[in-house]
Amino acid sequence: MLEKTFDAATVEPRLYDEWEKAGAFKAGAGKKDGQDSFSIVIPPPNVTGSLHMGHALNNTLQDVMIRYHRMKGLDVLWQPGMDHAGIATQMVVERQLAANNEPDRRSMGRDAFVDRVWQWKGESGGTIFNQLRRLGATADWSRERFTMDEGLSKAVQKVFIQLYNEGLIYRGKRLVNWDPKFETAISDLEVENKEVDGHMWHFKYPLAGGETYTYVEKDEDGNILFTEERDYISIATTRPETMLGDGAVAVHPSDERYAPIVGKLCEIPVGPKEHRRLIPIICDEYPDPDFGSGAVKITGAHDFNDYQVARRNMIPCYRLMDVQAGMRADGAPYAECAAKALEIAKTGELPGEREVDEINLVPDEYRGLDRFEARKQIVDAINAEGLCVFAKDEEGNDVPFVENKKIMQPFGDRSGVVIEPMLTDQWFADAKTLAGPAIDSVREGRTKFVPQNWEKTYFEWMENIEPWCISRQLWWGHRIPAWFGPDDHIFVAHDDAEAAEQAKAHYGKDVDLKRDEDVLDTWFSSALWPFSTLGWPDKTPELERYYQTDVLVTGFDIIFFWVARMMMMSMHFMKEEPFHTVYVHALVRDEHGAKMSKSKGNVIDPLDLVDEYGADAVRFTLTAMAAQGRDIKLATSRVAGYRNFGTKLWNATRFTQMNGCERTAEFDPSTVKETVNQWIVTELAKAAKDVSDAIEAYRFNDAANTLYRFVWNLYCDWYIELSKPVLQAEGESAAKSETQACAAWVLDQICLLLHPIMPFITEELWAETGKTGPARKGLLILEDWPSYDIKDTGAADDINWLVDMITAIRSIRSEMNIKPSTQLKLEVVGASDETKARLAAHDAIIKRLARVEDIKVSEAVPQGSAQVVVHEATVALPLAGIIDLDAEKARLEKDLDKIAKVAEKFEKKLGNEKFVANAPAEIVEEQKAKLAEQNELKAKVQEALDRILAAL
């Protein structure tokens, strides 16, 4: 006999072990001959990561599909693995070194540090997989891959070399997002733009040689508002320290105010007086004439917009900062550099990227300062010189004009420090070219997004894709297979020897080569995931069998990271999409819809939920809430509710055990005789089809809700209750043994259907109910997904009538305050032959469930009865002297009112000529039938009311 409740905490680990021992997670476990494959590659979690709700949802849905398809007999592979997370992992290990007072990364050297990272990985990496096991995830752990393992590294190398040789990877000096804490380039997806309090300073850039012009401001109609003779142009900036690197001042071509001075030079109002730099005033579409003064300083090396302007207009980009975002302290003294810059400004001739980069325009006194300290000093210096724009304070004094305003500032999502746009040498992949086929795949429907609207986001991003900066200045990652000759000529090769060979051919002699220090972006290796994990570049049977994979399951916040990159690389190297479907699920938020974050303290740890409610409840909750196109607001009450659902099923099984419901080998659902049994098997077949359809259509919530309804509302609330009179009758009968077998059989089917979502409790019940009756083949996890050939015998009509009858009597009892213990007598008036037959057939059930001791068919309603209309018949409860006639009158009136309202709706509809003329005939018929039904009901209730009125 079962315990009263399911003990998830002890059962779950035991079952997980059994599954694993049975080899149930292995690729192809339980596959049927001739069946196709079904494969999913896990979106690789980060080796430093631990399980959060997003993972829980993501992996639950994958596991539901995996378990479902495995049961369907497909050759299933769920390929697990992790990525090496360059920055995050390096950060974790560096922190650990610091905490242990060990030498830092630089003092221990690259090789020792990388060894140390591997050591860390061996000890602490991948905790997330143990957490996924607790959720019941059935990935094929024996095939776990890691982006840094040998095979995947080989794939990365091959891809890099091939793309380089195809001209799709190149090296160049570009503006990239620079993280000064980690001292590496990062992708713009790793940058978080946040609104912070900032300042906007307004400064005067004096015109060269003391020139003046008439500054005129006009309103929309051309009326002059303000005129002033000026010897400067006014600039607004939020970053005064970058003024040192200005290459120009730009104004909009349509801006008449500055038309007189376009093409002239102006002076940057900072630095030693004798070396003030002159820069040109140019026209460009970029400045917004209505914003600030309408004039914008152009600092190509430190701002993405300025960079574009600089490139368009041949303006030099002067780098001002070092790798830690301190002001540069290298190179020639300021005087020398400033002179070179002045020369460039005057001639307009742009030297090479390298030469420009050697010019350090940071004045000597600011060299080596932190950028924020430099900012402060520069502002002070300009103000002291009176080259700021002035405003009046409250007392009418002139004060420097500084606006306090919100500005968007980029932060590194890992480091949390302000990201600096920085001109550096990096490797780039030609994402635009690679994106082409990937865009076509989706446009031509070879890969579909579910829900479809995410296609738009995908296109948006892919069509505006920028060159992908793939190099990182880190030590942990795939080192770029490129060597530099003495003249910086690049040799891309598989190893030193090959590079040396290439160099020898190039130079005609042996030379010293220096290998590139940089590693590749983690996403470069993740992009290969769908095929590299299957063994590419080798031609493995796995690749043959499981590529293309079926579906990628991911959150929308990560479409760019995973989907886009996997699509690009797969199309290029495999010539086939990595997956035919991308299922994009929601973000899990807290119950009020706020994003879960550590700082808010509203994080729900999925493992805490598993501890408290069991993995099945957590899985069911996430599945039931995974409606397409909506965020999940997770309330723990919901999880508790689904835990209760599991207990309900558990206890239903317990009931069947107590009532001799054993499985029998010969039970055949298509030949059951009892109406109740016919009904439940028909409903089961319907539910099973709905569940299959829902899972295949990625409508996971529908699958969960269908099961919930079937198990609780149909099987437990009605089937079991309706079966009780038969099951608990004395002695043996055909009806009893059929019902016993049927109840057990349906329970088996429930276990099968529910297993993908609630694997543990169903497996446990499967074992429990397997202790009697025919022996089980094995574990539930490897059982066959059911399908049924059960014809509808129309039993549902009968049962619906029965349910209506019982509910009506219960309702009346409750409303008339009849004690539950009171046994009533029932008189049914105006019953059709069918109703009479049903009354006879279900006599015992009605008596039991409605607590009635006697049922008879009568000609007339007895005086002083409570009455309720069930279909065509009036059910009278003779309660003369007991019932409150006024209350009964009120009840019937209320009823009547309700019916009248409904009837009115139909009448109105049918009274509309246009409706009758235009609506499909079947709809009109349906409405007519409904109206007739309501009218009939109304008449009966009216009669009942009349009888009460007569008795009053």
Added chain:
RNA sequence: GGGUGAUUAGCUCAGCUGGUUAGAGCAUCUCGUUUACACCGAGAGGGUCGGGAGUUCGAAUCUCUCAUCACCCA
């Protein structure tokens, strides 16, 4: 500023291609040891589907518009 999505019972949400008497769970109220289950059962109350306009015989569902909120990108 651009984009996307949301707005349905007190709360969290279903409601797919327009035809339901607008549903569920939780919460609420009343009743209940009818021995599978109080992590339960029975019954009940509760919504002019964010506002407005339109298309249509018919709109929670389609269109427009406004409002509020959220997220993404500038």
